[in-house]
Amino acid sequence: MSPLISIANLNKFYGRTKVVNDVNLTVSAGQILGLVGPNGAGKTTCLHALLGLADYEGEIDVLGLDPRKQREEMLKKVSYISDVAVLPKWLKVSQAIDYMAGVHPNFNREQALVFLAKTNIKHSAKVKELSKGMVTQLHLALILAVDAKVLVLDEPTLGLDILTRRQFYTHLLEDFYQEDRCIIVTTHQIEEIEHILTDVAFIQNGHIVLAESTDEIKQRFKMLAVTSEHIEQAQQLNPLYSNSIMGVTTMLFDGVSIEKLSELGRVNSPTLADIFVGVMTKETNS
Numbered sequence: 001m002s003p004l005i006s007i008a009n010l011n012k013f014y015g016r017t018k019v020v021n022d023v024n025l026t027v028s029a030g031q032i033l034g035l036v037g038p039n040g041a042g043k044t045t046c047l048h049a050l051l052g053l054a055d056y057e058g059e060i061d062v063l064g065l066d067p068r069k070q071r072e073e074m075l076k077k078v079s080y081i082s083d084v085a086v087l088p089k090w091l092k093v094s095q096a097i098d099y100m101a102g103v104h105p106n107f108n109r110e111q112a113l114v115f116l117a118k119t120n121i122k123h124s125a126k127v128k129e130l131s132k133g134m135v136t137q138l139h140l141a142l143i144l145a146v147d148a149k150v151l152v153l154d155e156p157t158l159g160l161d162i163l164t165r166r167q168f169y170t171h172l173l174e175d176f177y178q179e180d181r182c183i184i185v186t187t188h189q190i191e192e193i194e195h196i197l198t199d200v201a202f203i204q205n206g207h208i209v210l211a212e213s214t215d216e217i218k219q220r221f222k223m224l225a226v227t228s229e230h231i232e233q234a235q236q237l238n239p240l241y242s243n244s245i246m247g248v249t250t251m252l253f254d255g256v257s258i259e260k261l262s263e264l265g266r267v268n269s270p271t272l273a274d275i276f277v278g279v280m281t282k283e284t285n286s
């Protein structure tokens with residue numbers, strides 16, 4: 001089955017500065033890809049290219065369409081929540097729903113109402129009367145009720161409290177995710193979305209430094225709590241990073257067998273955040 005999104009040799013310059021550097025990525029049905037990178041790495045720029053919001057060099061195919069030339073057609077099947085999502089302050093919740101039902105051919109009013117019923121948002125309320133989290137929930141209700149094959153989320157939970165952030169990702173899985181759809185999500189709170197991701201791409205300085213399924217990544221990387229007498233031996237296996245706190249040294253390894261590491265201490269599975277720090281540290285030092 002061909003991917004729903006295919007990005008090939010994507011480059012983007014602002015003036016003379018290259019901010020996206022030869023990015024290649026595919027996302028297939030059923031995948032939830034986390035695009036993770038430090039500030040200014042190029043995540044939003046990649047997403048804007050994908051949505052036809054920014055010009056670029058390279059080839060992007062979304063659902064068989066070219067975002068530059070067939071944007072209107074593409075947006076019938078693609079939903080997007082950006083980190084700067086705003087809704088007009090004077091708009092009533094009921095008007096927002098009517099508006100979406102009027103303009104979007106694939107908007108499902110019933111689904112939006114079901115979603116809103118799970119919140120404290122009143123239909124008669126104006127956007128200016130809602131808290132920041134409620135505005136995001138309203139936005140989410142509107143977007144998730146669009147029958148889209150592709151959902152693009154750029155820091156969707158920015159400014160929300162931890163309970164609302166958790167709720168957001170639970171709703172995403174329960175109310176949107178299906179095997180025939182895909183999601184691309186960027187976030188700095190990688191630990192909060194780790195459990196929902198099927199795939200991860202780490203990006204630094206516009207360049208993809210690691211792109212794999214979360215299963216493969218968990219196989220590849222191992223965390224070792226090294227016993228003191230084995231620290232030198234462990235160093236020789238080239239850890240991505242080494243950290244000593246209160247007399248315990250932990251090291252992150254890429255591609256070293258569990259058997260070998262077990263001889264040197266206790267082996268654990270690192271979190272994606274650990275791996276991200278390790279890979280970024282290695283890239284910065286190399």
Ligand SMILES: Nc1ncnc2c1ncn2[C@@H]1O[C@H](COP(=O)(O)OP(=O)(O)OP(=O)(O)O)[C@@H](O)[C@H]1O
Binds near residue numbers: 039044
């Ligand atoms: N309109 C613009 N004009 C000039 N440079 C820009 C513009 N938009 C983004 N950039 C630059 O492109 C680079 C990538 O920015 P981008 O917003 O894609 O990063 P990001 O990974 O999304 O960052 P963050 O996590 O901070 O949101 C940055 O160096 C930024 O300064």
